Amino acid sequence: MNEIIQKKLVEIEEKFQVKILYAIESGSRAWGFPSKDSDYDVRFIYIHRPEWYLSIDPQGIGGKRDVIDEPINDLLDISGWEITKALRLFRKNNPPLLEWLRSDILYYQKYSFVDNIKSLESQVFYPNSMLHHYLNMAKNNYREYLQGEQVRIKKYFYVLRPILACNWIEKYNETPPISFHELLEDIIPDSELKNEVNHLLKRKLQGDELDIEPRLKVINDYIENEIKRIEDYIKSLKIETKDPTKLLDELFRDTLKEVWN
Incomplete structure (x- = not known):
């Protein structure tokens, strides 16, 4: 190719x-x-x-x-x-x-x-526009694909990645890396949540279809909490631009x- x-x-x-x-x-x-x-x-x-x-x-x-x-x-x-x-x-x-x-x-x-x-x-660099971009991406994908008891399970990555990107911007005040793995390793500590995400990632890379499956509560809870927290964080920012x-x-x-x- x-x-x-x-x-x-x-x-x-x-x-x-x-x-x-x-x-x-x-x-x-x-x-x-x-x-x-x-x-x-x-x-x-x-x-x-x-x-x-x-x-x-x-x-x-x-x-x-x-x-x-x-x-x-x-x-x-x-x-x-x-x-x-x-x-x-x-x-x-x-x-x-x-x-x-x-x-x-x-x-x-x-x-x-x-x-x-x-x-x-x-x-x-100033974080506001990037934070809004990634947060809106996470909210839109979460609302469209991850509601209800049965969800489009591969879409977790398209919600988690922008949330992790927002966390990186908040933590380092710089553009986040493109690699999902690098974001995951830096932002989420070893936990049940991280184990669930890594298991899902392994399945995707192995070629599993990851279509409609039961929702993953630990990941959904994390997403909902982070979306609210990041919204509040953005409101608190006062940025001067050049x-x-x-x-x-x-x-x-x-x-x-x-x-x-």
């Missing part, structure tokens, strides 16, 4: 006349709990030629799309964000983008852009010069 992905990335560069700066795996494979039939979610950041930016129409408007979507088949989905879109999202602490920067499954990286944007993260636009403008211009000489 890696060879197929590499080939598709080259085809995208040629088709759209762009340079890809960074390409990684996102989703359950990167999070560490893929199913046996999990698809490949490839995400990338790219940059156009200088003349694309030197026009009266801003990027993202009309024909100047700032996204490339190339769904290949049911197993492989590839999409990317144009660099200025990525930088605007970085300015807002967009969690999916920050997860891309932490993916352990790297397909491609060239030029200094990713190293440079990572070096700026501590200067633009505008990093000048730094990000400079990074964009420097990358444009580096890539296109």
Whole structure:
């Protein structure tokens, strides 16, 4: 599959006349709990030629799309964000983008852009938007999949992971790691709860279907308590933010010069 992905990335560069700066795996494979039939979610950041930016129409408007979507088949989905879109999202602490920067499954990286944007993260980080993102993800998935006596049991991971991410932000005041295992080991102490989660994780990695099964009370109780606690924690925060636009403008211009000489 890696060879197929590499080939598709080259085809995208040629088709759209762009340079890809960074390409990684996102989703359950990167999070560490893929199913046996999990698809490949490839995400990338790219940059156009200088003349694309030197026009009266801003990027993202009309024909100047700032996204490339190339769904290949049911197993492989590839999409990317144009660099200025990525930088605007970085300015807002967009969690999916920050997860891309932490993916352990790297397909491609060239030029200094990713190293440079990572070096700026501590200067633009503020927890509110990330906490709201992860909390809403947990609440929505919990409400949709884990109510009642019989539940979609594999969805526990899609509620637990954002809850653990919120705990990491609260504990370290930084972007959480992408790995579910790393979050679990750091946040939840040895306990019945941790044993239940590890057992569920082992089943999922072994290929069990994990479809409709009786709810796991110890995990449900933890989720309900944490959602309420995190909601209260977010309300207590008072955060001052700085505008990093000048730094990000400079990074964009420097990358444009580096890539296109």
